[in-house]
Amino acid sequence: xxxxxxxxxxxxxxxxxxxxxxxxxxxxxxxxxxxxxxxxxxxxxxxxxxxxxxxxxxxxxxxxxxxxxxxxxxxxxxxxxxxxxxxxxxxxxxxxxxxxxxxxxxxxxxxxxxxxxxxxxxxxxxxxxxxxxxxxxxxxxxxxxxxxxxxxxxxxxxxxxxxxxxxxxxxxxxxxxxxxxxxxxxxxxxxxxxxxxxxxxxxxxxxxxxxxxxxxxxxxxxxxxxxxxxxxxxxxxxxxxxxxxxxxxxxxxxxxxxxxxxxxxxxxxxxxxxxxxxxxxxxx
Amino acid sequence: xxxxxxxxxxxxxxxxxxxxxxxxxxxxxxxxxxxxxxxxxxxxxxxxxxxxxxxxxxxxxxxxxxxxxxxxxxxxxxxxxxxxxxxxxxxxxxxxxxxxxxxxxxxxxxxxxxxxxxxxxxxxxxxxxxxxxxxxxxxxxxxxxxxxxxxxxxxxxxxxxxxxxxxxxxxxxxxxxxxxxxxxxxxxxxxxxxxxxxxxxxxxxxxxxxxxxxxxxxxxxxxxxxxxxxxxxxxxxxxxxxxxxxxxxxxxxxxxxxxxxxxxxxxxxxxxxx
Numbered sequence: 179x180x181x182x183x184x185x186x187x188x189x190x191x192x193x194x195x196x197x198x199x200x201x202x203x204x205x206x207x208x209x210x211x212x213x214x215x216x217x218x219x220x221x222x223x224x225x226x227x228x229x230x231x232x233x234x235x236x237x238x239x240x241x242x243x244x245x246x247x248x249x250x251x252x253x254x255x256x257x258x259x260x261x262x263x264x265x266x267x268x269x270x271x272x273x274x275x276x277x278x279x280x281x282x283x284x285x286x287x288x289x290x291x292x293x294x295x296x297x298x299x300x301x302x303x304x305x306x307x308x309x310x311x312x313x314x315x316x317x318x319x320x321x322x323x324x325x326x327x328x329x330x331x332x333x334x335x336x337x338x339x340x341x342x343x344x345x346x347x348x349x350x351x352x353x354x355x356x357x358x359x360x361x362x363x364x365x366x367x368x369x370x371x372x373x374x375x376x377x378x379x380x381x382x383x384x385x386x387x388x389x390x391x392x393x394x395x396x397x398x399x400x401x402x403x404x405x406x407x408x409x410x411x412x413x414x415x416x417x418x419x420x421x422x423x424x425x426x427x428x429x430x431x432x433x434x435x436x437x438x439x440x441x442x443x444x445x446x447x448x449x450x451x452x453x454x455x456x457x458x459x460x461x462x
Numbered sequence: 463x464x465x466x467x468x469x470x471x472x473x474x475x476x477x478x479x480x481x482x483x484x485x486x487x488x489x490x491x492x493x494x495x496x497x498x499x500x501x502x503x504x505x506x507x508x509x510x511x512x513x514x515x516x517x518x519x520x521x522x523x524x525x526x527x528x529x530x531x532x533x534x535x536x537x538x539x540x541x542x543x544x545x546x547x548x549x550x551x552x553x554x555x556x557x558x559x560x561x562x563x564x565x566x567x568x569x570x571x572x573x574x575x576x577x578x579x580x581x582x583x584x585x586x587x588x589x590x591x592x593x594x595x596x597x598x599x600x601x602x603x604x605x606x607x608x609x610x611x612x613x614x615x616x617x618x619x620x621x622x623x624x625x626x627x628x629x630x631x632x633x634x635x636x637x638x639x640x641x642x643x644x645x646x647x648x649x650x651x652x653x654x655x656x657x658x659x660x661x662x663x664x665x666x667x668x669x670x671x672x673x674x675x676x677x678x679x680x681x682x683x684x685x686x687x688x689x690x691x692x693x694x695x696x697x698x699x700x701x702x703x704x705x706x707x708x709x710x711x712x713x714x715x716x717x718x719x720x721x722x723x724x725x726x727x728x729x730x731x732x733x734x735x736x
Contacts, residue, residue: 368555
């Protein structure tokens with residue numbers, strides 16, 4: 179760190195805009211969706227549109243007499259969800275366990291790797307292609323192999339979730355850690371800060387907005403991978419239920435599972451939105 | 463009034479800071495840049511010295527070396543006789559554009575130096591409160607930097623540096639990004655603080671009028687390589703009111719310095735007149 183600063187020209191030119199790097203995962207779309215609701219009139223309008231869409235679908239499906247094995251009506255789906263919730267509930271627990279454990283492992287490793295690697299430009303150059311490989315290759319493709327090795331339990335799915343979410347957390351965190359503001363580091367050094375203090379009090383807070391974006395994307399990728407892995411093999415989890423109900427042509431139950439998955443996905447999104455609002459709102 | 467020669471000392475006061483034949487070369491993609499060439503000066507205890515020069519003349523390089531933030535290729539900086547090779551607790555630095563941490567509230571920004579030094583900021587609450595009140599920031603403690611004007615941000619930055627009670631304050635074009643009115647206000651405030659505290663201040667600027675208003679002495683630098691070309695002692699009485707900037711004598715001083723830069727540098731110098 180010292181050497182990094184020592185031979186830099188003291189330049190306070192504004193650092194290059196990072197907007198490009200953030201753009202793919204910009205939180206502003208969310209902000210406008212969640213934070214922009216102000217008046218009761220707006221809330222009323224949003225509710226009205228939702229009722230029209232759901233009610234319209236119900237009416238349309240009934241009028242056209244669409245068979246339930248092609249597309250069940252919203253009321254049939256709601257009924258299935260309530261009636262068979264006790265059957266679906268254990269599978270929600272399975273999927274969430276895979277997601278939370280796999281994500282915790284993947285995100286921790288991804289975050290630490292990003293923090294370490296970005297301090298050494300050469301290491302970063304050497305490691306980058308492999309990270310890109312991990313990001314772009316669907317980890318789902320490894321699931322059959324993992325099942326061969328680890329069996330039909332939770333392990334192969336947890337590994338797949340970790341492999342899918344970790345690289346996402348890592349590349350976004352690395353983008354955050356690469357945003358070095360020499361003036362802020364010099365500021366801390368002028369007060370006698372140690373390398374560790376600079377890391378904890380300057381580098382991590384600066385990286386945090388991008389880390390949170392990485393956590394959001396990573397967890398969503400983790401959910402997708404968990405469900406996919408469950409569809410590939412095993413006998414539990416929401417993905418497994420999707421395969422199960424569709425094979426029995428129990429479409430109301432099938433869509434009930436999708437509804438549960440959508441709720442989990444949206445919850446993740448909202449959770450990280452609030453975390454971002456609390457910890458990264460300074461970068462608006 | 464013009465004191466020719468390198469390292470001229472102010473009358474009286476003992477040497478607080480000595481820059482001794484400082485040279486700094488650094489490597490860039492386009493070759494070696496001679497940022498600072500054999501630069502020497504002495505700053506007396508309690509003196510307010512302005513280092514004046516066009517953009518890119520090595521003023522900041524000089525100041526960063528004084529702060530111990532980077533090393534010199536040759537030569538050295540001495541504070542109270544001791545060589546400065548790393549950041550020193552007695553040296554406070556005020557950066558361009560305030561340099562507040564955007565994720566911290568004003569009070570948390572001011573408390574940063576204490577946290578870094580492993581001190582409990584609460585124990586210094588009274589001193590911090592007094593300083594905040596002094597610069598008119600009382601009541602803004604919980605605001606975030608983006609909620610403050612440029613002038614308020616820079617005042618917070620000055621409080622942050624003063625709060626740990628340094629004996630030497632280094633200021634790197636601190637008011638360069640402010641509008642002319644706010645800048646006048648800040649210069650006036652800085653003069654008051656300096657008169658009250660008696661700190662030694664080295665103030666880097668590219669604005670001649672600002673330097674004349676603030677300085678006991680002005681060190682004029684030439685660009686690439688950064689050399690000390692002239693020293694001007696400013697004899698305007700203290701405290702200097704803002705009106706002083708409208709007096710003929712003030713204009714004479716500004717004109718004289720401007721002329722010396724134009725001749726000294728040979729090429730056109732892009733120094734702001736006002």
